[in-house]
Amino acid sequence: VIAIRAAVDLALVIGLAPLFAGIVVRTKAICAGRRGPPIRQAYFDLARLLRKGAVYSRTTTWIFRASPVVVLAATLAAAWVFPIRSGEAAFAFEGDLVLFAYLLGLARFFTMSAALDTGSSFEGMGASREAAFSALAEPAVLLSLAVLAVHTHAISFVDAFETLAVAPPESGRVALWLACAGFAVALLAENSRIPVDDPTTHLELTMVHEVMVLDHGGPDLALLLEASMIKLLLFAAVFVRLAMPAASRPGPVGGAAFLAGLLGVAALLGLLESVVARLRLPRVPQFLVSASVLSGLAFAVHWAAEVR
Amino acid sequence: VTQPTALFGVALVTSSALLAVGAAGCAALSRVRPAWSAWLGTAATTAACAIGGAGALQAVLRGTRDVTVRLAWRLPTGPSLVGVDALSAFFLLCIFVVSGLAALYGHGYLRGHETPARIATASASFSVLVVSMVGVVVARDGATFLVAWEVMTVSSFLLVVFHDRREEARRAGIVYLAASQMGAVLILALFVVLSGRGGSLAFAGFSEARVGAAAHSACFAFALLGFGLKAGFFPLHVWLPAAHPAAPSHVSALLSGVMIKMGIYGFVRALGWLDPVPTWAAALVVAVGIGSAILGVLHALAQHDLKRLLAYHSVENVGIIVLGIGIGLVGRSEGSPAIASLGFGAALLHVLGHGLFKGLLFQSAGSVVRATGTRDLDRMGGLGRSMPVTATAFLVGSVAICGLPPLNGFVSEWLLYVGALRAGAGSAAGGSALAVAVVASLALVGGLAAACFVKAYGVVFLGTPRTDDLAPTEAPASMKVAMGFGIALCALLGLWPEAGVRLVSRAAGDLCRDASALHAAIAPARGLARATAVAIALGGAIAWARSRLLRGREVRTDATWGCGYAAPTARMQYTGASFAAPLLAPFSPLVPLHETAPTKLERFPTVATDESHPGDLAGEHVVEPLSRGIAAALLWLRLVQYGRIQLYLAYVFVTLIALVVWLVARGVP
Numbered sequence: 015v016i017a018i019r020a021a022v023d024l025a026l027v028i029g030l031a032p033l034f035a036g037i038v039v040r041t042k043a044i045c046a047g048r049r050g051p052p053i054r055q056a057y058f059d060l061a062r063l064l065r066k067g068a069v070y071s072r073t074t075t076w077i078f079r080a081s082p083v084v085v086l087a088a089t090l091a092a093a094w095v096f097p098i099r100s101g102e103a104a105f106a107f108e109g110d111l112v113l114f115a116y117l118l119g120l121a122r123f124f125t126m127s128a129a130l131d132t133g134s135s136f137e138g139m140g141a142s143r144e145a146a147f148s149a150l151a152e153p154a155v156l157l158s159l160a161v162l163a164v165h166t167h168a169i170s171f172v173d174a175f176e177t178l179a180v181a182p183p184e185s186g187r188v189a190l191w192l193a194c195a196g197f198a199v200a201l202l203a204e205n206s207r208i209p210v211d212d213p214t215t216h217l218e219l220t221m222v223h224e225v226m227v228l229d230h231g232g233p234d235l236a237l238l239l240e241a242s243m244i245k246l247l248l249f250a251a252v253f254v255r256l257a258m259p260a261a262s263r264p265g266p267v268g269g270a271a272f273l274a275g276l277l278g279v280a281a282l283l284g285l286l287e288s289v290v291a292r293l294r295l296p297r298v299p300q301f302l303v304s305a306s307v308l309s310g311l312a313f314a315v316h317w318a319a320e321v322r
Numbered sequence: 323v324t325q326p327t328a329l330f331g332v333a334l335v336t337s338s339a340l341l342a343v344g345a346a347g348c349a350a351l352s353r354v355r356p357a358w359s360a361w362l363g364t365a366a367t368t369a370a371c372a373i374g375g376a377g378a379l380q381a382v383l384r385g386t387r388d389v390t391v392r393l394a395w396r397l398p399t400g401p402s403l404v405g406v407d408a409l410s411a412f413f414l415l416c417i418f419v420v421s422g423l424a425a426l427y428g429h430g431y432l433r434g435h436e437t438p439a440r441i442a443t444a445s446a447s448f449s450v451l452v453v454s455m456v457g458v459v460v461a462r463d464g465a466t467f468l469v470a471w472e473v474m475t476v477s478s479f480l481l482v483v484f485h486d487r488r489e490e491a492r493r494a495g496i497v498y499l500a501a502s503q504m505g506a507v508l509i510l511a512l513f514v515v516l517s518g519r520g521g522s523l524a525f526a527g528f529s530e531a532r533v534g535a536a537a538h539s540a541c542f543a544f545a546l547l548g549f550g551l552k553a554g555f556f557p558l559h560v561w562l563p564a565a566h567p568a569a570p571s572h573v574s575a576l577l578s579g580v581m582i583k584m585g586i587y588g589f590v591r592a593l594g595w596l597d598p599v600p601t602w603a604a605a606l607v608v609a610v611g612i613g614s615a616i617l618g619v620l621h622a623l624a625q626h627d628l629k630r631l632l633a634y635h636s637v638e639n640v641g642i643i644v645l646g647i648g649i650g651l652v653g654r655s656e657g658s659p660a661i662a663s664l665g666f667g668a669a670l671l672h673v674l675g676h677g678l679f680k681g682l683l684f685q686s687a688g689s690v691v692r693a694t695g696t697r698d699l700d701r702m703g704g705l706g707r708s709m710p711v712t713a714t715a716f717l718v719g720s721v722a723i724c725g726l727p728p729l730n731g732f733v734s735e736w737l738l739y740v741g742a743l744r745a746g747a748g749s750a751a752g753g754s755a756l757a758v759a760v761v762a763s764l765a766l767v768g769g770l771a772a773a774c775f776v777k778a779y780g781v782v783f784l785g786t787p788r789t790d791d792l793a794p795t796e797a798p799a800s801m802k803v804a805m806g807f808g809i810a811l812c813a814l815l816g817l818w819p820e821a822g823v824r825l826v827s828r829a830a831g832d833l834c835r836d837a838s839a840l841h842a843a844i845a846p847a848r849g850l851a852r853a854t855a856v857a858i859a860l861g862g863a864i865a866w867a868r869s870r871l872l873r874g875r876e877v878r879t880d881a882t883w884g885c886g887y888a889a890p891t892a893r894m895q896y897t898g899a900s901f902a903a904p905l906l907a908p909f910s911p912l913v914p915l916h917e918t919a920p921t922k923l924e925r926f927p928t929v930a931t932d933e934s935h936p937g938d939l940a941g942e943h944v945v946e947p948l949s950r951g952i953a954a955a956l957l958w959l960r961l962v963q964y965g966r967i968q969l970y971l972a973y974v975f976v977t978l979i980a981l982v983v984w985l986v987a988r989g990v991p
Binding site for chain 2: 020064066067068069071072074077082083086091094105106107108109110117119122123127130131132133135136138139141142143145146148149153155156157160164229232233237295296299303317320321
């Protein structure tokens with residue numbers, strides 16, 4: 015039974031992620047007054063890449079070849095501890111939300127190492143910036159998850175979201191909103207979105223995530239692309255469940271609310287990327303620290319409410 | 323006495339005897355048969371560690387009775403008390419495992435680079451160091467403890483100054499010795515206060531010592547500072563990044579892997595005597611942990627010297643261990659054994675874990691240093707091709723030390739997170755705030771450590787060589803075997819988290835006074851194991867699918883794409899310094915970086931130089947001004963200290979006269 019559930023989750027995540035990315039791109043196109051590529055474009059891209067051969071740099075070692083596999087496996091495993099279907103996850107245990115964050119950390123470790131494996135200064139630059147931004151965004155991610163855990167007295171995603179949906183604690187929702195805001199900033203940074211990075215280009219000025227995968231091609235690039243789309247989907251999913259307790263209700267109503275929430279986040283992301291400019295690189299750390307401050311503030315509000 | 327306890331006692335005595343015989347034999351043979359002597363040293367130490375480790379393992383898993391044995395020696399300090407309990411047994415396990423691997427590695431490390439007689443000296447000091455650490459954790463009275471503690475200091479000092487032709491090693495040795503003596507004085511003060519009116523130095527009486535609130539606070543401060551000096555709490559760590567890199571690499575592995583943990587052992591022991599500690603003390607412990615962890619990893623990030631970088635990571639990891647102790651104290655003051663056992667359990671598991679992965683990292687760094695003759699990161703590059711085993715060992719150590727799944731570093735950090743999140747949900751506002759601070763700083767430290775180890779691994783082993791003059795070759799067999807064991811143990815404890823929980827559950831149970839408190843963590847650990855195993859199977863499936871896809875298709879190699887730049891060179895790769903720069907920029911007030919201004923470029927640039935040297939926040943702003951101040955204050959002693967024998971005879975004479983006058987004045991006939 016567990017195997018079937020795990021397989022269903024896997025299929026859901028792998029299937030939905032390119033669609034989610036497509037909606038973001040389409041929203042941006044509409045905002046810019048273009049028709050834009052079809053929503054299914056990401057599936058076509060993946061299929062095309064999977065049909066290709068591969069070219070490897072002479073400099074690279076097995077790390078470069080292993081990294082797409084590790085990245086995708088770690089990202090998918092992170093999806094397993096998260097309740098994709100409302101109310102249940104393939105694997106749930108106390109502290110699974112820490113595993114979630116650290117599996118994504120493992121994926122990042124290998125992406126950065128593979129970038130350094132090519133010996134290219136451009137990819138080195140990307141890895142260096144990714145390391146800096148993700149280190150500063152990490153406290154925001156874990157603090158927001160900690161707000162969830164402390165607020166609901168549950169250290170597992172499934173239990174915490176269920177408590178939020180079925181028996182929300184009395185002590186007010188302001189703390190959760192602040193945590194949502196902090197998590198949203200982390201979402202933008204961790205998924206290399208505007209205003210931290212620009213997912214559509216790898217020009218020198220925006221060299222963060224895209225430049226790290228410059229030398230990957232063919233099936234390897236397909237694995238990496240899929241993994242980054244899944245990561246975006248997962249962050250959006252956490253955000254939706256944090257912001258909309260109704261989405262975590264068991265049954266079809268909760269599922270529908272969850273999908274609607276994801277659609278909303280995708281549209282919102284496209285809209286945001288259309289109207290906001292990218293930050294100058296030295297400003298990015300301040301932006302990221304603001305995320306941790308928001309989540310920290312959430313605790314202050316939580317305790318104030320508890321005391322009252 | 324129960325059977326496991328008796329077995330453990332026999333194992334302990336055998337291994338200590340073997341170590342002592344090995345050390346004596348080594349020293350005796352070093353002049354006559356130097357070549358045999360090195361073999362004897364390695365064989366005796368590894369055999370002793372294997373026997374002792376097996377005994378400790380069964381004691382840790384099956385439990386020991388608290389036995390104290392009285393050794394009625396005719397020493398001026400009176401009889402010695404020795405004994406083992408769950409905490410001692412756990413630390414003994416750490417000592418034997420890490421020392422055994424380090425001894426095996428050291429056999430190949432020094433051979434061919436030093437004369438056999440010198441190798442024999444190092445081998446003898448190594449055995450003495452191991453047996454003295456065993457002495458520290460089994461001592462049950464203050465005098466025995468301090469004797470073992472000082473033997474540990476002296477033997478490790480001899481190993482730190484092993485390369486005594488280098489000024490760096492001599493300086494590091496002096497700083498280390500000074501720091502250790504300062505710590506020993508504070509520990510002595512702690513024992514004196516706790517022994518109270520009765521004056522008995524037996525540990526058993528320390529917890530019943532009735533001391534006032536002020537004396538209690540003083541004891542806490544003595545323990546924090548005295549043991550913190552050995553463990554390397556920030557800002558008392560200054561000796562550590564000097565001493566550990568200066569020593570031969572197998573000794574660095576032993577010093578960072580277990581010797582500094584003796585400070586942790588002493589601190590945890592002292593917290594038991596001082597229980598219950600006030601809330602401010604728990605807050606102080608958490609603050610020390612946060613400071614050590616964050617400042618340790620930030621300083622590591624700034625280093626160009628591979629072994630210094632690893633030494634600063636020891637400061638960071640000691641910080642993480644202290645965070646675990648802090649959560650344990652929060653749990654104890656909240657009266658919640660569940661939280662306390664998670665905190666103490668995480669701290670202890672991290673002690674073992676850090677011993678394993680830091681041993682592995684120092685060993686792989688050692689084989690790099692042995693092969694290249696330099697410790698400078700920015701002169702290396704592409705070593706993974708010529709040293710595949712060393713590179714894999716460093717990668718495994720890196721993933722483990724960053725606390726990433728599926729290795730053992732993650733398990734202890736995960737336990738700590740669970741403890742902190744439980745404390746955050748279930749404590750009063752004060753404890754809850756401490757717990758949340760622990761979560762935030764652990765997350766930051768995790769991100770910074772990942773950045774630092776991607777830098778170290780990437781700059782040393784990946785890319786292309788930055789200089790042509792290094793001709794590295796892979797390490798000899800004994801070093802590879804030791805690293806292989808390290809890799810296997812890191813993986814074992816990572817893939818089987820339940821084993822780690824069981825290893826620490828008795829000791830953690832003792833510390834929170836509820837033997838079965840940590841058993842609640844076994845079910846989540848099984849969940850973690852299941853998720854990890856399935857994730858690895860998934861990775862295997864993806865790898866298989868990928869190789870299926872590429873079969874029969876064109877797969878070729880070419881140059882790295884240079885973004886259109888026609889003449890890239892190896893020197894254009896990101897260096898360690900440039901990799902760390904964007905992350906260090908926002909933290910610049912915390913990490914001193916001494917940079918020479920880059921050469922001004924002319925219109926047609928020729929040669930430009932730019933240097934940066936990482937400093938130490940505590941060294942520059944605390945320790946140096948303080949020691950300068952003390953030295954200045956002590957200048958007046960020169961009034962009496964002229965170095966003339968006549969003058970000193972005069973002092974003796976004057977003192978005698980004065981004493982006689984005093985006695986006569988008091989009316990003594």
